[in-house]
Amino acid sequence: MSILVGLLLVVAIIAITYIGVEVLGLSALFGIVLPYVAVACFIIGFIYRIVKWAKSPVPFRIPTTCGQQKSLDFIKQNKIENPSSKGWVVVRMILEVLTFRSLFRNTKAELTEDGNLAYQWEKWLWLFALMFHWGFFFVLVRHLRFITDPVPGFVQLWEKIDGVFWVNLQALYLTGFIMVAGLGLLLCRRLFLDKVRYISLLNDYFPLFLLLGIGCSGILMRYLTHVDVTRIKELAMGWVTFNPTVPGDISIMFYIHLALVCVLLIYFPLSKLMHAGGIFFSPTRNMANNNRMVRHENPWNPVVKVHTYEEYEDEFRDKMRAVGLPLDKDE
Amino acid sequence: MYKPTKIIIALVIFLAIVTFPIWSSIGSDSVSPDVEISLDTPAINALGDDASCIYDTDYMRANHMKVLSEWKVEVVRNGNRMIVTEDGREYLASLENTCFECHSNYEDFCLKCHEYSNVDPSCWECHLEPVTDSNVSEEV
Numbered sequence A: 001m002s003i004l005v006g007l008l009l010v011v012a013i014i015a016i017t018y019i020g021v022e023v024l025g026l027s028a029l030f031g032i033v034l035p036y037v038a039v040a041c042f043i044i045g046f047i048y049r050i051v052k053w054a055k056s057p058v059p060f061r062i063p064t065t066c067g068q069q070k071s072l073d074f075i076k077q078n079k080i081e082n083p084s085s086k087g088w089v090v091v092r093m094i095l096e097v098l099t100f101r102s103l104f105r106n107t108k109a110e111l112t113e114d115g116n117l118a119y120q121w122e123k124w125l126w127l128f129a130l131m132f133h134w135g136f137f138f139v140l141v142r143h144l145r146f147i148t149d150p151v152p153g154f155v156q157l158w159e160k161i162d163g164v165f166w167v168n169l170q171a172l173y174l175t176g177f178i179m180v181a182g183l184g185l186l187l188c189r190r191l192f193l194d195k196v197r198y199i200s201l202l203n204d205y206f207p208l209f210l211l212l213g214i215g216c217s218g219i220l221m222r223y224l225t226h227v228d229v230t231r232i233k234e235l236a237m238g239w240v241t242f243n244p245t246v247p248g249d250i251s252i253m254f255y256i257h258l259a260l261v262c263v264l265l266i267y268f269p270l271s272k273l274m275h276a277g278g279i280f281f282s283p284t285r286n287m288a289n290n291n292r293m294v295r296h297e298n299p300w301n302p303v304v305k306v307h308t309y310e311e312y313e314d315e316f317r318d319k320m321r322a323v324g325l326p327l328d329k330d331e
Numbered sequence B: 001m002y003k004p005t006k007i008i009i010a011l012v013i014f015l016a017i018v019t020f021p022i023w024s025s026i027g028s029d030s031v032s033p034d035v036e037i038s039l040d041t042p043a044i045n046a047l048g049d050d051a052s053c054i055y056d057t058d059y060m061r062a063n064h065m066k067v068l069s070e071w072k073v074e075v076v077r078n079g080n081r082m083i084v085t086e087d088g089r090e091y092l093a094s095l096e097n098t099c100f101e102c103h104s105n106y107e108d109f110c111l112k113c114h115e116y117s118n119v120d121p122s123c124w125e126c127h128l129e130p131v132t133d134s135n136v137s138e139e140v
């Protein structure tokens, strides 16, 4: 059911854009207003979510990591899995963000025929996620050519590397296909693995369909239907120089691509896609396991009025001396 | 907010990355090539008022690479060097001899758009490069 709803939502966005641009001629609405609104929602929403997370206290270090913690000298510590210093926490975080080490640990649990529980090697989730995220990153880097003038050198360099293969006299950008393949495989995982399908919700399917829609419309536009890239760049340069205009006819494929991207930007801070920022707040990833070395105070502890023995003795010293009680400080 | 300095630094970095296209375009005067490309060549002027490209202009703007690719397939695979358009005009399917006969001002036409959109077709590794001011002076 949620599969269908997710798919229908994406189809509805495409249909609304088609009607809006082709039938009603609202190209300024879809080409200028919507992108500005979407970017504003994205930036404000992103900052709001981060600040909100930053306000929630995390009292204790959570050492539920899967490596040997710092212990006696002759026991080798697993510094990446269970760091006790800030530096190694940074290493763990960088590796997590760039290579998804947590997903690499993914295993499959199954009951064998004899009724025993068995865990199996399962790296597909990790591989597909890596394909999608890195593909996405490089596609975005290449897209900078539409919204920067002059185009920075690293974009040009990456275009040359990414486009070594040619099709129909045009560079075939591998990362675009890797991204879409990764998405497709991640979707198949949710569709065909019973256990994963059981826990999948609309907010799992919708972003997948949305991103697939973006990727497929982009690929269609580049390799099959073709669009007037010069005008698209004029439109996009209008956004970033705050001087927006709609320069002539642009194919509906582009407006569909753009509308899906805008919906993605608006949806981003509202959804689980915020894991892009949230990963840095994961307590099991961003804290050193130094519980036994440093005292951590609960940040919401109320201030308790205490009366230490020292103070007690100061108060009653004379009386204590009079009855002959032993004193710590007796001048 | 806990650890406000860290959070604020992180948010500033986030903003700097997201707004990269905005601040990187400050000060650069991006001119649309549409006002710059020139159709003022001897061959096009000779055609007079009803000069037109092989297909209509909007189609050519978006699809000229597709046209070239179709021509290449016709020539290289089917051995057919004459292309007939739907309305009966005939063209020799050739990058160097047909496109550049009319658009002989490579630098003020193709290059203007291509530099703007950062396209760099590497056709000239094999095909004869159209003569431009810069590669003439290089040879001298």
Ligand code: HEM
Pocket (backbone or CB within 6 Å): A136, A139, A142, A143, A146, A173, A175, A176, A177, A179, A214, A215, A216, A217, A218, A219, A220, A221, A222, A223, A226, A227, A229, A232, A236, A254, A257, A258, A261, A264
């Ligand atoms: C979430 C953001 C986006 C994603 C994931 C995305 C994805 C893609 C993909 C996969 C392609 C196929 C070609 C390639 O691999 O580079 C493509 C093409 C394209 N995209 Fe995007 N896109 C995004 C945002 C945008 C935006 C904001 C614009 C508006 C300027 C845009 C304009 C285009 C154009 C004009 C093409 C055709 C390129 C060509 O013909 O060479 N895209 N997109």
